[in-house]
Amino acid sequence: xxxxxxxxxxxxxxxxxxxxxxxxxxxxxxxxxxxxxxxxxxxxxxxxxxxxxxxxxxxxxxxxxxxxxxxxxxxxxxxxxxxxxxxxxxxxxxxxxxxxxxxxxxxxxxxxxxxxxxxxxxxxxxxxxxxxxxxxx
Amino acid sequence: xxxxxxxxxxxxxxxxxxxxxxxxxxxxxxxxxxxxxxxxxxxxxxxxxxxxx
Numbered sequence: 185x186x187x188x189x190x191x192x193x194x195x196x197x198x199x200x201x202x203x204x205x206x207x208x209x210x211x212x213x214x215x216x217x218x219x220x221x222x223x224x225x226x227x228x229x230x231x232x233x234x235x236x237x238x239x240x241x242x243x244x245x246x247x248x249x250x251x252x253x254x255x256x257x258x259x260x261x262x263x264x265x266x267x268x269x270x271x272x273x274x275x276x277x278x279x280x281x282x283x284x285x286x287x288x289x290x291x292x293x294x295x296x297x298x299x300x301x302x303x304x305x306x307x308x309x310x311x312x313x314x315x316x317x318x319x320x321x
Numbered sequence: 322x323x324x325x326x327x328x329x330x331x332x333x334x335x336x337x338x339x340x341x342x343x344x345x346x347x348x349x350x351x352x353x354x355x356x357x358x359x360x361x362x363x364x365x366x367x368x369x370x371x372x373x374x
Contacts, residue, residue, distance in 0.1 A: 240324060244330045266359065267361075272361075274363070284359075302337075
């Protein structure tokens with residue numbers, strides 16, 4: 185049996201393999217055991233990378249940057265692509281515009297005017313209680 | 322930016338509009354679906370008039 189446990193800070197990934205030879209019911213040869221171990225380590229690494237807060241931070245910032253650039257370029261399709269299908273925009277008066285498709289986005293008040301520079305604050309992870317830092321997009 | 326859960330992020334941004342000398346506070350709620358982050362809610366908050374440069 186080969187097992188690996190990776191702690192990511194958010195959840196734990198535990199993978200284990202127990203491989204038995206199909207023909208005789210005994211353990212596999214060393215080559216198969218090492219292969220199982222390598223596969224396990226690779227899967228744990230992938231799980232770690234996907235849950236890494238730094239990666240998530242960069243991914244979220246990329247969406248906002250894409251949105252900001254598309255908005256400034258008045259590119260309705262690109263703006264729409266940053267919204268979920270059921271995404272909604274709420275303006276200063278509380279009026280809601282629902283839907284992510286281009287026609288809806290183009291109806292958002294002010295879409296055709298008002299290029300803006302958008303800046304974001306730092307990252308705060310509620311689970312880890314990190315202190316925010318000031319960083320641009 | 323705050324990761325409320327691994328699949329929900331709340332982002333606060335400041336948008337500065339040079340043309341109208343206004344600073345707009347915005348809040349975005351993003352959700353991760355199929356490993357892709359998307360804006361689920363985008364709300365324009367309060368505005369402040371930027372000081373003259």
